[in-house]
Amino acid sequence: MDITELLLNWYSENKRLLPWRESDNPYHIWISEIILQQTRVEQGLAYYHRFVDAFPDVFALAAAPAEKVLRLWQGLGYYSRARNLHQAANQIVSDHNGKLPDNYKDWINIKGVGSYTAAAIASICFNEPIPALDGNVMRILTRLFAVDQPVNKSATKKLLYDLTMEIIPQDKPGDFNQAMMDFGSMVCKPARPLCASCVLSHTCHAFQSDTVYKYPRKEPKKPVRERFFHYFFFFYPARDNEMRFFVQKRTGNDIWKNMYELPLLETKEPINRENLLNDPWWKANRIDSTNLLLNGQVLEMKHLLTHQRIFASFYQIRVDGVTKNRLAKQHLSVNLHEFETLAKPALIERYIKQMNV
Numbered sequence: 001m002d003i004t005e006l007l008l009n010w011y012s013e014n015k016r017l018l019p020w021r022e023s024d025n026p027y028h029i030w031i032s033e034i035i036l037q038q039t040r041v042e043q044g045l046a047y048y049h050r051f052v053d054a055f056p057d058v059f060a061l062a063a064a065p066a067e068k069v070l071r072l073w074q075g076l077g078y079y080s081r082a083r084n085l086h087q088a089a090n091q092i093v094s095d096h097n098g099k100l101p102d103n104y105k106d107w108i109n110i111k112g113v114g115s116y117t118a119a120a121i122a123s124i125c126f127n128e129p130i131p132a133l134d135g136n137v138m139r140i141l142t143r144l145f146a147v148d149q150p151v152n153k154s155a156t157k158k159l160l161y162d163l164t165m166e167i168i169p170q171d172k173p174g175d176f177n178q179a180m181m182d183f184g185s186m187v188c189k190p191a192r193p194l195c196a197s198c199v200l201s202h203t204c205h206a207f208q209s210d211t212v213y214k215y216p217r218k219e220p221k222k223p224v225r226e227r228f229f230h231y232f233f234f235f236y237p238a239r240d241n242e243m244r245f246f247v248q249k250r251t252g253n254d255i256w257k258n259m260y261e262l263p264l265l266e267t268k269e270p271i272n273r274e275n276l277l278n279d280p281w282w283k284a285n286r287i288d289s290t291n292l293l294l295n296g297q298v299l300e301m302k303h304l305l306t307h308q309r310i311f312a313s314f315y316q317i318r319v320d321g322v323t324k325n326r327l328a329k330q331h332l333s334v335n336l337h338e339f340e341t342l343a344k345p346a347l348i349e350r351y352i353k354q355m356n357v
């Protein structure tokens, strides 16, 4: 018997009995797949029942107030899933007349549906032979085929996808994908896989070479760099009493290149107000910090990028004529309306909104 047959046989004897497995209604499969993202089956079960009881079809879900959807989701976390689900239901009602897509290509265009979920729905409900690859499934594959490449690289994902395409059965792709899901959580587990009783052990390259512990391999993540940004909202009333402030364009080989931000002093570590005012930055910008009143609330914001964590403090400073003229030499003076037209980082946009000016 080959891998596919062995796996399907194992599945028919060991599959978990789950309510959505008694149905091939794509609505039920979709809801269950979204609930099960980042959630254990045992925890997700009660939510699934509550959800389909409250919203038996896509029309009921689309028509529900967003608060009701979020309330039913309460406790599951990752609330963007609930918001996306609700928006997706509205998208299906408005763009597809309430008819759920019947193929992978259309599902992938539905809000909140990624390649794994689209493949799961398309294979289970519409027999499309598309591999549903998540961390569990990739772990099995790297062990079975002794794939050395790191699983967090897209080239490896592509390789695993191609390998699965060779073993996914055309007539039972949904069973195959579900078998892989169950096999990954019941047998080929992350820690202490049950190799001794595994039906695939004789074809498993990792087991045969006694290297199961090596797979899946992951490329170590780049360390996250912490940065401390001190932004100054230097403002002054213009002739018509309209408020103007200074911005600058980011240059150099760094994040947000060519975008506009407020004048910035960056430090290597957190800094108190006294040290901040004594920083050579003020001299370099020809601003007399001794007379500067850092008035108003300092607003603190955290901003996460892929490999950077930015701790930003925003200070509002009303500037006098002398400082204004000095700043004007190296910065651009704008009003809020002009600022809106400039490209700027989300962090700066968030600050301006929060300031409520």
Ligand code: SF4
Pocket: 140, 143, 144, 187, 188, 189, 193, 194, 195, 196, 198, 199, 200, 201, 204, 206, 207, 212
């Ligand atoms: Fe996974 Fe072990 Fe089975 Fe290989 S033998 S597929 S590592 S459980």
